[in-house]
Every structure is written in C-alpha cells, then in structure tokens.
Amino acid sequence: MPELKIEREHALGLAGARAVAERWREQAEQEWGMACVCEPGEATDRMRFERSGVSGELTLSESRFDLHLKLGFLLGAYSGKIEEKIRSNLDALLGPAA
Template structure:
C-alpha cells in the first residue's frame, strides 16, 4: 500500500477555500469516479473520498489544504503519476478565482 501526503498553504480564508474544496470534490467524482462526502466544520472542512483502490481525506481550513490518501496494491505502482495529477488539479483550482457555488433550481 502506498500513501500520498500533499500540503498546500493558501491565503484564501475558509469561505473561498471551501469553494475550492467543493470544486475539487466535484472534479474527483466526475473525472476519477470517486465517491466524495463533504463535511463542513466551524474551522475546518473535510472531504472524504474513495473508490476501488483509493481512500483518503482532504482537510481544508483558512490557511491550508491537507490531502492524505492510501493507494491499494495495484494503484500503488502508479503513485508518482497519481500524485502529480492531484497536485496539478489542486494547484489549478487554487490559482483560479473561486466561482460561486451552483444553486439548485426548485422543481
């Protein structure tokens, strides 16, 4: 089993960082087939994600993003590539201006 740990400091504050974390979770679900759950807290949010061969968490607070993931045996062979893709996606989201969350329409 291979472990990933990615840390990124930011100056967004919790509200804007929360939007980035939501965008990351949506991207993880749509592009990588992850099942994500998002739990908001007073000072820190946590995104739990998993799919076959991968489990992990993304913790978000007003000053940093902290991602920890465990890769199963088969995906462990691709650890460097997976880590590079996660870093690229997270860095792109941090560099982009935060978009307002999409509002759901009432039926």
C-alpha cells in the same frame, strides 16, 4: 499500501477554500469516480472520498489544504503519476505552490 500526503498553504480564507474544495469534489466525482462525503466544521472541513483502490481525506481550513490518500496495491505502482496529477489539479485550483 502506499500513501500520498500533499499539503498546501493558501490565502483564500475559509469561504474561498470551501469553494475550491467543492470544485475539487466535482472533479474527483466526475473524472475519477470517487464517492465523496463532506463534513463541514466551524474552522476546519473534512471531505472523505473513496473508490476501488483509493481512499483518503481532504482537510481544509482558512489557510491550508491537507490531502491524504491511501492507494491500493495495483494503483501503488502509479503513485508518482497520481501525485503529479493531483498536484497539477491543486495548482490549477489554488495557484502554484509557493
């Protein structure tokens, strides 16, 4: 299974990161049909998500977003386009990568 790992640093703090993660969750559920489960922690939150052919986890802290996706066989052929779309969405939410 192809895997994508997208890591981004930010200066939002944990509260700001949680707000961005909530907007990302809304997009993932509405636009991509993902089922998301949030697991808040003291310093790190995790959001697990899945749909047919895709599963993954978003880990966020006061200074980082780490997104790990596993793509099924059929979606693996589109991994480049999928990664580009996710990076674009994160850029829109967090600002361009430094």
